[in-house]
Amino acid sequence: MDRQTILYRGSLKSCNYRCAYCPFSKHPMSGRELEKDKEQWFSFVRAFPEKARELKSRALLVVPYGEALIHPWYWEGLGRISASGQADAVGAQTNLSFSVLDSLDIYLKAGGDLKKLRLWATFHPRMTTVRAFTETCRQLTDAGVLLCVGAVGVPKNLSVIRELKEALPEEIYLWINRMDGLRRRYTEEETEAFLEIDPYFSRELLSFPADPAGCRGRIFMEGDGKVRTCNIGTIQEQPVLTCSRKRCSCYLAYGGRADFMNRILFGPYPLFRIPRRPKAVFFDIDGTLVPQGVSCEEQAVPQDILAGLKALSKEKTRLFFATSLPVKEAMKRCGSISHLFSGGIFAGGAHLLWQDGAQKKEFFYFLDESCLEEAEALKEKLSVRALACRREGRVYKITLCRPAHSSWSSQDIKTVGDRLSGIRDGSLRCFAEGRCLQIVSARATKEEGVKTLCRWMGISPLQAAAAGDSKEDEEMVRICESFLSPLATSP
Numbered sequence: 223m224d225r226q227t228i229l230y231r232g233s234l235k236s237c238n239y240r241c242a243y244c245p246f247s248k249h250p251m252s253g254r255e256l257e258k259d260k261e262q263w264f265s266f267v268r269a270f271p272e273k274a275r276e277l278k279s280r281a282l283l284v285v286p287y288g289e290a291l292i293h294p295w296y297w298e299g300l301g302r303i304s305a306s307g308q309a310d311a312v313g314a315q316t317n318l319s320f321s322v323l324d325s326l327d328i329y330l331k332a333g334g335d336l337k338k339l340r341l342w343a344t345f346h347p348r349m350t351t352v353r354a355f356t357e358t359c360r361q362l363t364d365a366g367v368l369l370c371v372g373a374v375g376v377p378k379n380l381s382v383i384r385e386l387k388e389a390l391p392e393e394i395y396l397w398i399n400r401m402d403g404l405r406r407r408y409t410e411e412e413t414e415a416f417l418e419i420d421p422y423f424s425r426e427l428l429s430f431p432a433d434p435a436g437c438r439g440r441i442f443m444e445g446d447g448k449v450r451t452c453n454i455g456t457i458q459e460q461p462v463l464t465c466s467r468k469r470c471s472c473y474l475a476y477g478g479r480a481d482f483m484n485r486i487l488f489g490p491y492p493l494f495r496i497p498r499r500p501k502a503v504f505f506d507i508d509g510t511l512v513p514q515g516v517s518c519e520e521q522a523v524p525q526d527i528l529a530g531l532k533a534l535s536k537e538k539t540r541l542f543f544a545t546s547l548p549v550k551e552a553m554k555r556c557g558s559i560s561h562l563f564s565g566g567i568f569a570g571g572a573h574l575l576w577q578d579g580a581q582k583k584e585f586f587y588f589l590d591e592s593c594l595e596e597a598e599a600l601k602e603k604l605s606v607r608a609l610a611c612r613r614e615g616r617v618y619k620i621t622l623c624r625p626a627h628s629s630w631s632s633q634d635i636k637t638v639g640d641r642l643s644g645i646r647d648g649s650l651r652c653f654a655e656g657r658c659l660q661i662v663s664a665r666a667t668k669e670e671g672v673k674t675l676c677r678w679m680g681i682s683p684l685q686a687a688a689a690g691d692s693k694e695d696e697e698m699v700r701i702c703e704s705f706l707s708p709l710a711t712s713p
């Protein structure tokens with residue numbers, strides 16, 4: 223389930239750093255202006271529990287113009303919100319230039335829970351050193367704070383960014399933002415170099431077409447109480463749902479869209495940009511990896527999904543299909559991405575396959591031949607064709623196909639249930655997909671497939687993630703969902 227994150231930006235417009243390209247470094251704020259920012263922030267903090275309940279949100283990310291965390295009131299407010307019982311996660315974008323001990327002290331004194339604190343830290347090579355920056359990161363992780371770290375992908379900074387990667391603890395994700403002012407494309411070498419540092423960098427290079435369908439629940443709040451959908455786009459509902467932008471051109475835009483890839487890569491609150499790194503991910507094919515009914519060639523897999531799959535694969539996450547298609551059909555349809563996958567749950571769970579180099583494990587839930595005979599006896603009554611998937615002559619899935627464009631009514635499904643003894647005694651199950659009714663062993667489900675494959679790999683389903691859009695996928699997603707629970711850390 224996608225959860226909402228409230229983004230807050232107060233009237234603060236100043237920073238203690240002096241980066242040449244940044245307007246906020248040149249904008250000093252008077253004591254009065256800072257006082258106003260503080261008042262607005264505390265009024266937001268007081269209103270947060272009710273607002274969050276109303277919006278069904280349980281997370282807050284402060285995205286200031288400038289640096290907020292050098293001001294103690296932000297720490298106090300974050301502490302109070304984390305203690306409010308209405309937040310699973312609180313955090314801010316920061317340059318990490320605050321004193322860790324003093325700041326965490328204020329946060330804790332305000333009732334703050336360190337397990338809920340998440341920081342998005344940006345490294346400014348001209349303003350700090352790798353050593354000082356990583357030392358602060360270490361202090362924070364030692365205190366139990368989750369954080370991500372990033373830098374702008376300036377090609378001439380490659381060596382210092384590499385140095386930063388080397389110096390950071392392995393569990394801290396180092397993201398690279400595309401450099402907007404580059405005025406040229408990255409060369410292949412530069413792209414490869416940044417991808418080595420940040421496996422998700424190809425998502426930054428994508429031009430995500432605006433898709434407001436995933437943005438309706440997004441909340442961006444300003445100090446003066448204004449509420450917007452997103453930091454860059456404005457949504458219009460009538461006459462049709464549209465966004466004022468053509469592209470979701472920054473992470474706060476595309477990373478906050480309600481889509482399964484954001485959730486798989488970055489957990490239930492992807493805007494904090496802290497990867498979840500599941501050990502395995504199970505993907506339904508039709509309607510999930512590819513639009514319903516489209517052949518699954520590489521160009522049919524949306525670019526953002528493809529970039530996500532490649533990032534997961536680079537992170538050594540094992541990828542699996544979870545589909546009602548038989549393996550041959552699935553591989554044919556997903557030919558150009560199948561090399562990224564280690565097998566899957568096929569035929570609705572009746573066939574399980576795990577391949578890891580030379581190692582291969584496979585299992586089938588076979589059906590009795592009499593099931594097929596009973597199904598074939600229905601051909602005339604229901605005007606269907608009966609097809610069987612077999613392995614070495616033994617049946618493991620039966621599909622009853624209706625003519626094109628005719629779907630299964632509940633009455634027809636009931637007729638099948640009444641006539642098939644396996645369905646009557648509970649040893650078989652059936653489920654409709656468009657014009658096909660699939661019949662498999664009652665033990666063959668995607669959920670059981672996830673459990674078995676995870677057992678083969680020596681991991682728990684809690685260390686896996688799953689995505690799918692149909693009823694058949696619900697249980698599979700649910701048993702992996704606790705992995706995505708707000709406070710779960712990377713396994």
Ligand code: SF4
Pocket residue numbers: 431432433434436437451452453454455456457465466467469470471474475476479
């Ligand atoms: S720009 Fe923002 S509101 Fe518009 S589609 Fe992208 S994320 Fe949604």
